[in-house]
Amino acid sequence: MINxxxxxxxxxxxxxxxxxxxxxxxxxxxxxxxQHEGAHLSAEDIYxxxxxxxxxxxxxxxxxxxxxxxxxxxIERVHFGDGKNRYELTQHGKHAHHHLICIKCGGVAEVDEDxxxxxxxxxxxxxxxxxxxxxxxxxxxxQRCRKGDTHD
Amino acid sequence: MINxxxxxxxxxxxxxxxxxxxxxxxxxxxxxxxQHEGAHLSAEDIYxxxxxxxxxxxxxxxxxxxxxxxxxxxIERVHFGDGKNRYELTQHGKHAHHHLICIKCGGVAEVDEDxxxxxxxxxxxxxxxxxxxxxxxxxxxxQRCRKGDTHD
DNA sequence: CTGTTTGCAAATGGTTTGCATAACC
DNA sequence: GGTTATGCAAACCATTTGCAAACAG
Numbered sequence: 001m002i003n004x005x006x007x008x009x010x011x012x013x014x015x016x017x018x019x020x021x022x023x024x025x026x027x028x029x030x031x032x033x034x035q036h037e038g039a040h041l042s043a044e045d046i047y048x049x050x051x052x053x054x055x056x057x058x059x060x061x062x063x064x065x066x067x068x069x070x071x072x073x074x075i076e077r078v079h080f081g082d083g084k085n086r087y088e089l090t091q092h093g094k095h096a097h098h099h100l101i102c103i104k105c106g107g108v109a110e111v112d113e114d115x116x117x118x119x120x121x122x123x124x125x126x127x128x129x130x131x132x133x134x135x136x137x138x139x140x141x142x143q144r145c146r147k148g149d150t151h152d
Numbered sequence: 153m154i155n156x157x158x159x160x161x162x163x164x165x166x167x168x169x170x171x172x173x174x175x176x177x178x179x180x181x182x183x184x185x186x187q188h189e190g191a192h193l194s195a196e197d198i199y200x201x202x203x204x205x206x207x208x209x210x211x212x213x214x215x216x217x218x219x220x221x222x223x224x225x226x227i228e229r230v231h232f233g234d235g236k237n238r239y240e241l242t243q244h245g246k247h248a249h250h251h252l253i254c255i256k257c258g259g260v261a262e263v264d265e266d267x268x269x270x271x272x273x274x275x276x277x278x279x280x281x282x283x284x285x286x287x288x289x290x291x292x293x294x295q296r297c298r299k300g301d302t303h304d
Numbered sequence: 305c306t307g308t309t310t311g312c313a314a315a316t317g318g319t320t321t322g323c324a325t326a327a328c329c
Numbered sequence: 330g331g332t333t334a335t336g337c338a339a340a341c342c343a344t345t346t347g348c349a350a351a352c353a354g
Contacts, residue, residue, distance in 0.1 A: 019333095021329075021332095021333060022328075022329095025335075043318080056336075058335065060335080060338095061335055063318095063320070064334080079231045081237075084319090085233075098275070100283075109279060111275055119271070120290065127252055127261060127263065128294075128298075129254075129294055129295065130292045130293040131290045131291070132291055132292045132293070133290075134289060134290045135288070135291070136288045136289075137288075138275060139284055139285045140281050140282045141282040141284070142282075143279075143281065172309095173308060173352085174353075174354090175309065177309085177310075194343090208310095208311075211311090211344090212311070212313095212344090213309080235319085235342075236344090
């Protein structure tokens with residue numbers, strides 16, 4: 001797990017520099033993200049987790065904070081098509097948007113490497129598109145479900 | 153545009169073979185898809201379009217039909233993260249899930265070629281995942297918005 | 305005829321918003 | 330102290346569901 005303290009200091013500075021206020025709710029939400037590196041948390045997930053330490057937090061605050069963090073580039077939205085937005089810490093220097101989604105158990109695994117850089121460049125040139133980021137989803141059966149073999 | 157008549161006959165057969173009933177609503181919705189090849193239609197879009205020819209259709213019927221068509225593999229859901237599901241005709245023999253999404257104007261362009269086959273195979277092997285399909289989204293600025301240059 | 309499909313309206317679930325109060329700076 | 334952020338409840342929007350009536354086979 002990442003150095004939480006560093007992240008929190010960084011957040012604090014970034015908030016202050018943009019004239020946003022440093023509040024316990026915002027710090028806590030960032031802490032949750034650090035403690036769940038690699039997870040794809042929904043607003044509800046975060047609400048539940050934060051509530052354990054800060055029972056008075058409102059769901060709306062969670063949503064507003066996620067909106068803010070996303071706008072600041074600290075976290076990113078990812079969509080798995082399950083009806084809810086999910087969020088993960090922005091990985092600086094490399095994208096982390098390759099997901100393997102099992103269409104049976106719904107499990108989501110993350111693919112680390114950025115095998116797509118070449119493709120990104122090629123497509124960007126061909127279509128005259130200034131590509132800043134990408135997101136790749138592979139749909140199929142994970143190892144476990146593959147064995148089960150009861151593909152309905 | 154694709155041969156609409158062929159598509160409709162195909163749909164009719166497929167419905168009958170699975171003991172689903174052939175209804176004017178279902179045929180009309182398929183017709184709309186054929187007439188908007190390449191578009192990424194939301195349920196609301198389809199409802200609006202079908203209503204012009206069949207004013208009594210209910211929105212729920214549209215949703216149920218989309219669900220059915222997706223289950224039958226005739227159409228596919230794509231997610232652009234704008235809060236609504238979008239649908240497009242399944243392209244047999246090739247995937248058509250490469251989208252260029254402009255983060256300024258929201259425009260969506262489609263990338264035709266399947267440059268991802270190699271990557272798909274490699275990732276599948278490495279992660280022991282039985283990959284059936286993939287979906288790629290590139291986020292950035294389209295040619296037009298790039299010129300405008302007022303990025304934000 | 306019989307079971308599937310439809311339209312309507314009400315319910316649902318995730319997310320947003322208005323507003324008075326509380327908290328940061 | 331002035332403004333920003335919060336919590337609550339109500340509003341919102343896309344989608345789903347229950348049910349009686351309509352329709353396909």
